[in-house]
Amino acid sequence: MRRENAVAGLCLVVLCAFGLPGCDTSSTYHQADVAVVHMNALKAELVSVKDQIAQTVPALNQVVEAADADPRTAYETFKREFENTRRQSGKVRHRADDVKRQGQAYFSAWEAQFDKVANPETRERFEKRKTELAAQYDKIEEYAQRVEADYEAFMRDLNDIQLVLGVDLTRKGIESVADLVTKATQDAKTIDGYLDQYVTILDEVTAELRPGQQ
Numbered sequence: 001m002r003r004e005n006a007v008a009g010l011c012l013v014v015l016c017a018f019g020l021p022g023c024d025t026s027s028t029y030h031q032a033d034v035a036v037v038h039m040n041a042l043k044a045e046l047v048s049v050k051d052q053i054a055q056t057v058p059a060l061n062q063v064v065e066a067a068d069a070d071p072r073t074a075y076e077t078f079k080r081e082f083e084n085t086r087r088q089s090g091k092v093r094h095r096a097d098d099v100k101r102q103g104q105a106y107f108s109a110w111e112a113q114f115d116k117v118a119n120p121e122t123r124e125r126f127e128k129r130k131t132e133l134a135a136q137y138d139k140i141e142e143y144a145q146r147v148e149a150d151y152e153a154f155m156r157d158l159n160d161i162q163l164v165l166g167v168d169l170t171r172k173g174i175e176s177v178a179d180l181v182t183k184a185t186q187d188a189k190t191i192d193g194y195l196d197q198y199v200t201i202l203d204e205v206t207a208e209l210r211p212g213q214q
Contacts, residue, residue: 031106032209038102039140042095043202049088050195056081056158057188063165064181067174075165082158089155096144103137106209136208139201147194154187 059078066074110130117123161177161184168176 031102031109035099035102035106036206036209038095038098039202039206042092042099043199045088045092045095046195046199046202049085049092050192052081052085052088053188053191056085057185060158060161060181061185064174064178067171071165071169071174075169079162079166082162085158086155089151100141103140107134107137133208136205140205143198143201147191147198150187150194151191154184154191157184157187 056078059074059081062074063071063078107130110133114123114126114130117126157180161180164177165173167173
């Protein structure tokens with residue numbers, strides 16, 4: 001059923017993009033459908049980056065454990081996993097930008113309909129509901145900004161470790177970044193929790209936007 005919903009959502013995005021029959025672009029609820037598709041895509045990328053970090057940090061610790069033997073294989077594994085993490089991070093940023101743009105389009109559609117509502121009481125309820133939804137949607141951007149600073153610091157630490165070990169893969173070279181490895185290992189746990197919360201917020205907002213809900 002999830003796969004069928006995902007395929008239907010993708011078809012909706014394509015139809016809307018080309019203005020083909022099947023997508024009534026005058027109906028704001030179709031904008032909500034498209035927003036949900038983009039948020040689900042972002043959620044999938046967040047789960048993927050969580051999984052990738054879970055591969056990268058243990059690979060880094062394997063380098064430390066191999067310091068007294070031959071750490072070259074462990075280092076190459078870490079280097080590869082870190083590059084995968086960097087690549088996955090780029091996908092998350094791209095999807096997050098899509099969600100932000102779609103949110104702007106969605107609420108612009110609300111604004112376009114607002115002035116057409118004649119009944120004052122209906123207009124008031126309409127505006128109240130828009131304000132509620134906008135507050136929910138704003139949670140995504142607010143939390144993304146909160147996570148971004150810590151995540152970027154985590155990635156900088158991993159990059160520094162890779163650069164140092166790429167030049168000095170001796171025991172002393174590994175010891176020189178041992179404190180940074182410990183910090184990155186702890187930070188990874190914190191970021192994992194952040195990403196879980198990010199996914200939860202996306203679930204909450206999609207539940208608010210999906211037609212037939214609430």
